[in-house]
Amino acid sequence: MQVLKDDVKKSIRQAALSEFKKHGYMKASIRHIADAAGITPGNIYRYFKNKEDLFYELIQPVYEQLASYTLEIKNEVDFKLCKETADHLVILRKIDATILQLFKQSSVELTILLNLSEGSRYESVKQELITLVYQILENVFVTTKETPTPLEVNEQQSARMLAVTLIEGMSLILRDYEDGDTIKVLVDELLYLYSAGISEKIKLQGQC
Incomplete structure (x- = not known):
């Protein structure tokens, strides 16, 4: 009897994953x-x-x-004395590696969490990731100034835009592709392009 109950519950879970991935939490139907x-x-x-x-x-x-994983990375951002741009880019790569590792373990669940959880208790998760990346970029821009000072409004907006588009980019890759190797290549390329762009922005900032 317990085996039958376990089988039924497994069937419900599999059907629910498919429904949530197709329609999202809000529109999913029991x-x-x-x-x-x-x-x-x-x-x-x-x-x-x-x-x-x-x-x-x-x-x-x-x-x-x-x-x-996010708490570990946030603690590193808060307490590690990152002085070089490379230090912060290493932390960004840890976020990349974390998302890829979780995808290997629970691809459908992670895709739902980041893209389809609106209306649930998890709908703020993506924003939390964006805030973490913003904090990293804020530290990058501040510590690489000739005289470290708080960011100007336009610099804050730039850091926020980069953080949003990086996490949204990763989320879209997870949404649109299912092959793990393809996702790794695309996420790595995305992070490389952002790293190159951030490095160039810092170089131009130093020339101002």
Whole structure:
């Protein structure tokens, strides 16, 4: 009997992942999940309280991993004395490596977390990543000035724009591709282009 229950729950989880990836959290339908799992909607509620509970069970593990890795990187940004541009670019690459590692382990769940979690408790995750990258870029721009001073408004806007487009770029790659090797190549290329652009911006900043 327990084996049958486990099989039903596994079918629900697989159907739910497919539904959330196709429609996102807000538009996902318990009825569609039940149909795909070959059961009635009422049977789903024997295993999960509601759609939020089902989404939580699927997404929470990858969220906890991402949150743990992000906290480690944030602590490094906050407490490590990064003096060279290369120090900060190494930290950006750690974000790259973290996202790729999580993709290898839980590709569908990570894609849903970053792209399709609007309306859930996880909808701020992407913004948290953007804020982390902004903090890194802010440190890069400040520490590479001839006389370190707080960023001007236009410099803050530039750092924010770079942070947003970097994380959005990674998210789009995860959304549009499923092959792990292709994703690694594209994310690495994206980070390389940003690193080159940031280095050039810093060089021009030093000439002003």
